Amino acid sequence: xxxxxxxxxxxxxxxxxxxxxxxxxxxxxxxxxxxxxxxxxxxxxxxxxxxxxxxxxxxxxxxxxxxxxxxxxxxxxxxxxxxxxxxxxxxxxxxxxxxxxxxxxxxxxxxxxxxxxxxxxxxxxxxxxxxxxxxxxxxxxxxxxxxxxxxxxxxxxxxxxxxxxxxxxxxxxxxxxxxxxxxxxxxxxxxxxxxxxxxxxxxxxxxxxxxxxxxxxxxxxxxxxxxxxxxxxxxxxxxxxxx
Amino acid sequence: xxxxxxxxxxxxxxxxxxxxxxxxxxxxxxxxxxxxxxxxxxxxxxxxxxxxxxxxxxxxxxxxxxxxxxxxxxxxxxxxxxxxxxxxxxxxxxxxxxxxxxxxxxxxxxxxxxxxxxxxxxxxxxxxxxxxxxxxxxxxxxxxxxxxxxxxxxxxxxxxxxxxxxxxxxxxxxxxxxxxxxxxxxxxxxxxxxxxxxxxxxxxxxxxxxxxxxxxxxxxxxxxxxxxxxxxxxxxxxxxxxxxxxxxxxxxxxxxxxxxxxxxxxxxxxxxxxxxxxxxxxxxxxxxxxxxxxxxxxxxxxxxxxxxxxxxxxxxxxxxxxxxxxxxxxxxxxxxxxxxxxxxxxxxxxxxxxxxxxxxxxxxxxxxxxxxxxxxxxxxxxxxxxxxxxxxxxxxxxxxxxxxxxxxxxxxxxxxxxxxxxxxxxxxxxxxxxxxxxxxxxxxxxxxxxxxxxxxxxxxxxxxxxxxxxxxxxxxxxxxxxxxxxxxxxxxxxxxxxxxxxxxxxxxxxxxxxxxxxxxxxxxxxxxxxxxxxxxxxxxxxxxxxxxxxxxxxxxxxxxxxxxxxxxxxxxxxxxxxxxxxxxxxxxxxxxxxxxxxxxxxxxxxxxxxxxxxxxxxxxxxxxxxxxxxxxxxxxxxxxxxxxxxxxxxxxxxxxxxxxxxxxxxxxxxxxxx
Numbered sequence: 001x002x003x004x005x006x007x008x009x010x011x012x013x014x015x016x017x018x019x020x021x022x023x024x025x026x027x028x029x030x031x032x033x034x035x036x037x038x039x040x041x042x043x044x045x046x047x048x049x050x051x052x053x054x055x056x057x058x059x060x061x062x063x064x065x066x067x068x069x070x071x072x073x074x075x076x077x078x079x080x081x082x083x084x085x086x087x088x089x090x091x092x093x094x095x096x097x098x099x100x101x102x103x104x105x106x107x108x109x110x111x112x113x114x115x116x117x118x119x120x121x122x123x124x125x126x127x128x129x130x131x132x133x134x135x136x137x138x139x140x141x142x143x144x145x146x147x148x149x150x151x152x153x154x155x156x157x158x159x160x161x162x163x164x165x166x167x168x169x170x171x172x173x174x175x176x177x178x179x180x181x182x183x184x185x186x187x188x189x190x191x192x193x194x195x196x197x198x199x200x201x202x203x204x205x206x207x208x209x210x211x212x213x214x215x216x217x218x219x220x221x222x223x224x225x226x227x228x229x230x231x232x233x234x235x236x237x238x239x240x241x242x243x
Numbered sequence: 244x245x246x247x248x249x250x251x252x253x254x255x256x257x258x259x260x261x262x263x264x265x266x267x268x269x270x271x272x273x274x275x276x277x278x279x280x281x282x283x284x285x286x287x288x289x290x291x292x293x294x295x296x297x298x299x300x301x302x303x304x305x306x307x308x309x310x311x312x313x314x315x316x317x318x319x320x321x322x323x324x325x326x327x328x329x330x331x332x333x334x335x336x337x338x339x340x341x342x343x344x345x346x347x348x349x350x351x352x353x354x355x356x357x358x359x360x361x362x363x364x365x366x367x368x369x370x371x372x373x374x375x376x377x378x379x380x381x382x383x384x385x386x387x388x389x390x391x392x393x394x395x396x397x398x399x400x401x402x403x404x405x406x407x408x409x410x411x412x413x414x415x416x417x418x419x420x421x422x423x424x425x426x427x428x429x430x431x432x433x434x435x436x437x438x439x440x441x442x443x444x445x446x447x448x449x450x451x452x453x454x455x456x457x458x459x460x461x462x463x464x465x466x467x468x469x470x471x472x473x474x475x476x477x478x479x480x481x482x483x484x485x486x487x488x489x490x491x492x493x494x495x496x497x498x499x500x501x502x503x504x505x506x507x508x509x510x511x512x513x514x515x516x517x518x519x520x521x522x523x524x525x526x527x528x529x530x531x532x533x534x535x536x537x538x539x540x541x542x543x544x545x546x547x548x549x550x551x552x553x554x555x556x557x558x559x560x561x562x563x564x565x566x567x568x569x570x571x572x573x574x575x576x577x578x579x580x581x582x583x584x585x586x587x588x589x590x591x592x593x594x595x596x597x598x599x600x601x602x603x604x605x606x607x608x609x610x611x612x613x614x615x616x617x618x619x620x621x622x623x624x625x626x627x628x629x630x631x632x633x634x635x636x637x638x639x640x641x642x643x644x645x646x647x648x649x650x651x652x653x654x655x656x657x658x659x660x661x662x663x664x665x666x667x668x669x670x671x672x673x674x675x676x677x678x679x680x681x682x683x684x685x686x687x688x689x690x691x692x693x694x695x696x697x698x699x700x701x702x703x704x705x706x707x708x709x710x711x712x713x714x715x716x717x718x719x720x721x722x723x724x725x726x727x728x729x730x731x732x733x734x735x736x737x738x739x740x741x742x743x744x745x746x747x748x749x750x751x752x753x754x755x756x757x758x759x760x761x762x763x764x765x766x767x768x769x770x771x772x773x774x775x776x777x778x779x780x781x782x783x784x785x786x787x788x789x790x791x792x793x794x795x796x797x798x799x800x801x802x803x804x805x806x807x808x809x810x811x812x813x814x815x816x817x818x819x820x821x822x823x824x825x826x827x828x829x830x831x832x833x834x835x836x837x838x839x840x841x842x843x844x845x846x847x848x849x850x851x852x853x854x855x856x857x858x859x860x861x862x863x864x865x866x867x868x869x870x871x872x873x874x875x876x877x878x879x880x881x882x883x884x885x886x887x888x889x890x891x892x893x894x895x896x897x898x899x900x901x902x903x904x905x906x907x908x909x910x911x912x913x914x915x916x917x
Binding site for chain 2: 048050069070071073074076078080082083084085086087088089093097098100101102103129142145146
């Protein structure tokens with residue numbers, strides 16, 4: 001469903017992502033774990049068709065994002081922790097706006113919006129302007145935006161950043177429901193607990209390269225530790241020393 | 244380009260702009276408050292200063308002996324204060340007078356040479372000098388000069404009358420010729436001229452001011468607020484984003500400018516009435532409103548596009564303001580040029596961006612604008628605006644600009660790696676603009692009057708159309724075969740082509756006839772055109788005439804319009820836009836307002852035929868048949884007469900319709916649309 005094949009992004013001599021290859025199957029949640037500046041956001045943006053790869057390919061549902069970014073965006077829900085909302089629109093107006101950009105029919109937009117407003121407990125603030133919403137309410141509106149067109153694939157870039165524990169948990173449950181619905185989810189985070197709770201597999205990324213990948217049990221076993229946090233730190237230390 | 248997506252972006256931008264109280268205040272409330280305050284305040288201050296100067300008793304220094312009548316008149320009529328008297332003027336009178344006036348001891352100095360009084364009392368002439376300084380801030384000296392000189396003129400006139408009476412001569416003895424100059428310009432014209440000199444720069448600035456905030460807010464503002472990434476997550480093309488934002492900025496700019504102008508117009512009309520109401524009038528009547536609105540359209544189209552293209556580069560509101568300030572300064576130059584006497588809106592100046600707008604406003608207000616000139620300015624400004632919008636769309640494709648990078652300019656201006664073998668829509672629009680300028684000016688060189696019909700036609704078709712088109716394809720890196728649809732038509736398409744070719748003349752004939760009936764001036768134009776083409780058809784041997792009138796246009800114009808332009812516009816994904824846009828370009832390139840409609844409609848049929856068949860040959864054959872039949876008709880009167888019969892025209896229309904129906908979907912299955 002989501003495929004990255006030798007994906008590379010160069011900015012002059014700096015290589016932000018280097019030969020990244022992995023796949024995310026339908027109904028699977030894969031965690032992209034790495035320290036700040038490791039290249040997670042660059043990889044996710046290339047998969048979402050926002051950035052053009054220098055080489056390699058990013059495919060969603062078999063469509064190359066560099067060749068047909070429009071079709072990739074139709075099939076992808078992209079959400080990040082710092083995605084901003086239009087301050088002078090209400091969440092409901094924003095959802096209608098993005099529904100139209102996704103070529104949804106007006107009745108579909110209204111139906112899906114009502115459903116998401118109910119599912120994400122947005123009734124109280126769906127008709128208030130986004131400028132007056134709390135961080136948690138804003139992120140709920142953003143989740144609704146990413147889920148509105150019912151995409152088969154989700155790319156989530158540190159989506160729980162700055163969220164309180166209740167809203168964060170709410171988001172994680174939404175991801176679990178998406179997995180149950182057969183969606184492929186690629187998820188980047190700093191919080192190992194979230195990865196342990198959600199991910200079927202994890203990818204460790206360091207300085208733009210994938211240094212390990214597998215199920216949580218596999219990466220722990222290879223690092224000869226018990227927890228994901230320990231495995232992550234162990235692999236990062238080794239990679240740093242090797243660099 | 245999806246109209247629904249553009250509409251959605253337009254609506255969203257407009258909603259956000261109108262919900263910003265600062266924008267609303269700056270757009271509507273501020274002009275309504277500030278303009279009257281500025282105008283009335285200025286008027287009040289001016290009137291108060293004038294009144295004050297009129298009431299001040301002038302302080303006069305008198306050097307030498309003035310005639311008694313003069314001294315008395317000054318004291319009686321002006322209540323002048325004589326602040327200094329000298330029996331004779333000093334050696335350096337100018338320097339001393341300057342000193343006295345600058346120290347405000349005297350407002351003016353009157354210097355009479357020895358014997359002046361005696362000359363006045365006798366029958367000589369008293370040469371009196373008046374010193375004053377009009378540049379002093381108090382303006383007392385300037386005001387006193389007028390009042391004193393008026394009194395001296397009165398004294399002189401009275402003395403002259405007495406002298407004439409004394410000699411028994413009539414009152415007008417010294418005026419063998421009396422010239423009275425009458426200004427026949429109406430009050431409205433004077434008001435229009437005044438407004439025409441003042442308004443162009445103000446109008447441009449108003450449109451600019453109206454467009455600045457939304458242009459920055461929708462681009463740099465969106466980047467600054469972090470919502471651009473949100474938008475980029477959606478399946479929306481850069482051209483759709485820019486088009487939606489552009490339309491919103493244009494609408495806000497026009498609304499804001501109208502609000503400003505209404506406020507200013509009302510204030511200005513009051514001001515003119517207060518200052519010189521008897522000599523001129525200026526009101527924002529319906530005619531002036533239409534004129535201003537007509538001028539607003541091209542101004543808003545262009546300025547909104549320029550502002551949008553500049554603002555997109557900025558990462559923040561403040562940075563955008565830094566980019567835009569130079570543009571505002573640039574606007575002042577043509578705005579000022581339009582106020583200069585002798586600068587006329589000529590065909591050449593109509594193509595100069597901004598200056599053409601300033602001159603257009605002036606001429607519209609004075610009532611000297613012709614439809615052709617207005618259309619030229621509108622088309623030129625729209626073309627420049629389209630280029631700016633496409634540039635902005637290109638900027639929106641640059642991730643270096645949108646998401647930050649070290650070399651955004653290189654990213655924008657580098658040739659893009661593309662999987663498409665044909666041209667892009669922006670390239671087609673740019674090509675049309677270049678062609679328009681090239682043909683417009685090139686026609687001066689390729690003039691049939693200088694080169695003869697054959698030389699002129701060949702020069703236009705080959706040098707100004709064919710060669711630029713081929714070079715454009717070559718240097719764009721596009722494939723010739725796919726861009727120009729160089730493939731053979733299918734059998735079905737060929738059958739459709741023959742039917743279309745046999746009846747296409749009727750389409751042009753009907754449109755031409757309708758235009759000649761309803762559009763004033765069209766009939767003489769078509770008569771002249773028929774005379775020129777008919778003359779050429781008879782002047783050359785048949786093969787040469789057919790080659791010049793039918794062969795060359797069928798090849799050169801088809802390559803230009805159904806090849807380069809339509810192929811590029813097909814990249815928008817809209818067949819209607821590709822056919823309509825190329826037809827419009829085809830019409831415009833004939834450089835006559837009467838020629839646009841018939842050629843554009845002919846272009847619609849040719850474009851449809853080429854796009855549906857996937858073969859340029861189809862359009863070329865139909866074009867050749869259309870023009871070739873005109874040659875035959877000129878040479879064989881019986882054919883000409885037959886082509887005018889309603890039955891023949893009806894049958895031809897049926898043939899053309901059947902041909903277009905057959906051509907529909909006749910493209911070879913292996914060749915997808917460009």
